[in-house]
Amino acid sequence: MAAGTMGGVALAVGCTAHNHGSWDFLNDVQARTLAAICDQIVPADDFPGASQAGVLTYIDRQLARHYRRYRNNYRDGLEQADAISRKRFGRDLAELPTQQQFELVSDLSQQNPGFFNLVRSHTLEGYYGAPRHGGNREAVSWRMLGMDEPPLLGRAQFDLRKGPAS
Amino acid sequence: MKRVNAVVVGAGAAGGIVAKELSTAGLSVVLLERGKWYTANDCRKDDLRNQRTTVLGNAFGPDDEGNPRVLWDPKTGPRILLPSEGGYQNNAACVGGGTLSYGAMAWRYMPQDFRMRSIYGAPAGSSLEDWPITYNDLEPWYEKAEYEIGISGDYSGSPFFGPRRRSLPMPPLPPNREFQILEPAAKRLGLHPFHIPMARNSVPYNGRGPCMRCRWCVGFACEVDAKNGSQNTVIPTALATGNCELRTECMAKEILTDDRGRARGVAYYDAHGHLQEQLSDIVIVSACAIESARLFLNSKSRLFPNGLGNRYDQVGRNLQGHHYTGAVGFFDFDTYDDLGPGASIAVADYNHGTPGLCGGGMLANEFIRLPIQMIDRMPGNTPRWGLAHKKAMRNFYKRNIAVMGPTQPIPSADARVTLDPTVRDKWGMPVARISGNVHPHTFEIGFVQAQRSEAWLKEAGALSTLVNAGRPTTVSAGQHQAGTCRMGNDPHGSVVNRNCQVHDVDNVFVIDGSVHVTNGGFNPALTIMAIAYFASDSLVRNWKGTGFRS
Numbered sequence: 001m002a003a004g005t006m007g008g009v010a011l012a013v014g015c016t017a018h019n020h021g022s023w024d025f026l027n028d029v030q031a032r033t034l035a036a037i038c039d040q041i042v043p044a045d046d047f048p049g050a051s052q053a054g055v056l057t058y059i060d061r062q063l064a065r066h067y068r069r070y071r072n073n074y075r076d077g078l079e080q081a082d083a084i085s086r087k088r089f090g091r092d093l094a095e096l097p098t099q100q101q102f103e104l105v106s107d108l109s110q111q112n113p114g115f116f117n118l119v120r121s122h123t124l125e126g127y128y129g130a131p132r133h134g135g136n137r138e139a140v141s142w143r144m145l146g147m148d149e150p151p152l153l154g155r156a157q158f159d160l161r162k163g164p165a166s
Numbered sequence: 167m168k169r170v171n172a173v174v175v176g177a178g179a180a181g182g183i184v185a186k187e188l189s190t191a192g193l194s195v196v197l198l199e200r201g202k203w204y205t206a207n208d209c210r211k212d213d214l215r216n217q218r219t220t221v222l223g224n225a226f227g228p229d230d231e232g233n234p235r236v237l238w239d240p241k242t243g244p245r246i247l248l249p250s251e252g253g254y255q256n257n258a259a260c261v262g263g264g265t266l267s268y269g270a271m272a273w274r275y276m277p278q279d280f281r282m283r284s285i286y287g288a289p290a291g292s293s294l295e296d297w298p299i300t301y302n303d304l305e306p307w308y309e310k311a312e313y314e315i316g317i318s319g320d321y322s323g324s325p326f327f328g329p330r331r332r333s334l335p336m337p338p339l340p341p342n343r344e345f346q347i348l349e350p351a352a353k354r355l356g357l358h359p360f361h362i363p364m365a366r367n368s369v370p371y372n373g374r375g376p377c378m379r380c381r382w383c384v385g386f387a388c389e390v391d392a393k394n395g396s397q398n399t400v401i402p403t404a405l406a407t408g409n410c411e412l413r414t415e416c417m418a419k420e421i422l423t424d425d426r427g428r429a430r431g432v433a434y435y436d437a438h439g440h441l442q443e444q445l446s447d448i449v450i451v452s453a454c455a456i457e458s459a460r461l462f463l464n465s466k467s468r469l470f471p472n473g474l475g476n477r478y479d480q481v482g483r484n485l486q487g488h489h490y491t492g493a494v495g496f497f498d499f500d501t502y503d504d505l506g507p508g509a510s511i512a513v514a515d516y517n518h519g520t521p522g523l524c525g526g527g528m529l530a531n532e533f534i535r536l537p538i539q540m541i542d543r544m545p546g547n548t549p550r551w552g553l554a555h556k557k558a559m560r561n562f563y564k565r566n567i568a569v570m571g572p573t574q575p576i577p578s579a580d581a582r583v584t585l586d587p588t589v590r591d592k593w594g595m596p597v598a599r600i601s602g603n604v605h606p607h608t609f610e611i612g613f614v615q616a617q618r619s620e621a622w623l624k625e626a627g628a629l630s631t632l633v634n635a636g637r638p639t640t641v642s643a644g645q646h647q648a649g650t651c652r653m654g655n656d657p658h659g660s661v662v663n664r665n666c667q668v669h670d671v672d673n674v675f676v677i678d679g680s681v682h683v684t685n686g687g688f689n690p691a692l693t694i695m696a697i698a699y700f701a702s703d704s705l706v707r708n709w710k711g712t713g714f715r716s
Contacts, residue, residue: 132212
């Protein structure tokens with residue numbers, strides 16, 4: 001219940017704040033770098049990529065809540081990603097063209113698999129998980145997969161007299 | 167606090183039944199439950215926070231705050247784990263226990279499952295034993311569980327189960343598409359497919375409506391209350407007798423004993439963290455295999471320096487659950503019809519009788535999958551991330567079937583629960599330390615089961631498959647945990663007798679999966695329930711005779 005209430009609050013007052021670059025945990029530089037990594041994990045095609053679907057909101061919210069224990073992993077990992085990028089391409093990860101971002105995220109997955117796998121898991125959770133947590137905006141991934149959305153609702157639609165649904 | 171006849175610790179599958187049977191027989195009962203009472207309204211449809219996918223925590227307990235355990239993994243050494251982490255071996259902590267949110271498969275074990283040692287002999291290094299009771303002893307109580315809890319399904323397609331007097335009280339749900347694809351394939355392979363028995367209403371039963379076949383099933387509370395657990399069947403009945411008081415958010419600390427070595431009640435922390443003592447004539451522990459063992463080990467006194475019932479170092483040993491193996495098949499046509507519960511068809515041809523293998527297990531199609539559960543279940547050559555992964559999700563989400571099953575574990579005395587010497591929970595009590603593993607022959611059986619799953623899927627038309635037959639380094643004893651207070655006739659090799667009575671403390675009982683000598687090749691819930699009825703029956707009959715006053 002608490003998470004739902006918090007989500008509601010974030011929706012009411014947080015949306016515009018996010019557009020101004022204010023996050024629960026991340027700073028703007030970290031957010032830009034993380035967005036670049038997330039968008040390599042789930043790139044845009046006919047359907048939105050990770051950041052467009054709200055994955056950053058999901059990760060940022062959880063870093064302030066259930067994933068507080070991963071804060072240092074994110075701080076250090078994102079810093080390292082940019083360091084690798086500057087060393088190889090002379091620029092931060094977020095400033096690279098897509099192809100070079102892909103190469104760099106591949107590097108990252110080899111050089112720091114612990115951090116990469118963490119971001120991968122969290123990105124896929126945000127993209128394919130319940131929209132209530134800020135990711136999967138408007139259930140975009142569920143609709144991409146062809147699931148009925150909104151799903152069957154029992155309390156509203158079920159009629160006891162009809163027997164089992166088939 | 168008023169003294170009562172019985173304290174039951176744990177309001178899960180077994181504890182709820184014991185509370186109902188004792189209170190309807192006229193005994194005064196206090197039912198202690200560490201968690202809360204959730205209802206159908208607590209089905210939050212949150213696929214990141216339920217009892218199956220727990221990345222954001224357990225929906226139905228325990229909380230991540232203050233409830234650690236320690237897992238001794240030979241790969242990584244000891245690890246302190248949160249309840250939402252896999253190795254914790256969580257079930258649930260709430261009224262109903264696991265039965266609030268389970269998938270609700272409700273199997274009878276086979277007659278052979280109670281006589282594993284006689285049939286196969288004990289593999290070297292294992293602690294394989296026969297049960298002191300047989301299938302025939304339990305049969306009437308299986309039936310009682312099937313009718314009181316409410317089971318739908320149809321075993322009639324399979325000739326491999328033990329005799330039964332009555333068929334299940336409800337027909338199966340209409341077959342979903344996976345059933346329709348897998349059934350003819352199984353028959354072509356010479357197998358005997360049938361409808362999985364489920365603690366789920368397929369028609370109105372027990373005053374509640376039938377399943378509406380939504381996708382929020384295993385791991386969730388049922389939104390229309392069509393899934394049958396102790397929280398919506400026996401516990402309300404127990405409370406209605408007026409003889410049973412349910413106290414939620416109460417954590418048992420220890421079983422209190424007197425200077426003659428008999429139990430006199432239970433000390434527990436109430437919802438406000440205050441230590442309370444509930445005195446009683448008898449104590450029944452139904453806290454699930456890991457926590458039941460922990461409670462006995464934490465109940466130390468002058469007469470029981472190593473924990474109550476632990477004179478011969480048996481409490482906590484033989485921990486087992488189920489080693490699941492199987493395969494995912496990928497198809498070029500839609501197999502997904504978005505009809506819960508999803509799991510629908512099983513074969514029990516492979517539970518016994520394979521030369522060279524000590525048993526086997528049933529195989530069934532998997533519960534309905536939410537997208538988050540698919541992300542690592544892709545054809546073998548799929549990249550783990552990037553556009554190709556996204557496209558594979560799109561291509562295969564509706565075009566895959568998973569077949570898997572619980573391999574009957576070959577128990578080992580080294581797979582055990584002990585008390586961690588340093589880590590404490592939020593009440594200051596030593597936490598469970600889990601170490602060891604089931605006998606390695608279990609994994610050999612599991613490997614064969616995975617190949618059989620793959621063969622079934624290929625026969626059904628799978629173009630490619632992903633075989634899952636790992637060799638875990640730690641015991642897999644989460645929701646199916648069992649064995650830690652096994653029943654037996656010999657006090658040197660078991661904790662309770664055939665009536666679930668602790669060998670050397672005659673007014674203390676363990677009634678839950680802890681008493682399982684072996685855990686069958688099936689989900690254990692219905693067997694836990696049948697044993698609860700069986701043991702309650704002998705308990706009530708003894709009560710009427712002696713009142714356990716010695």
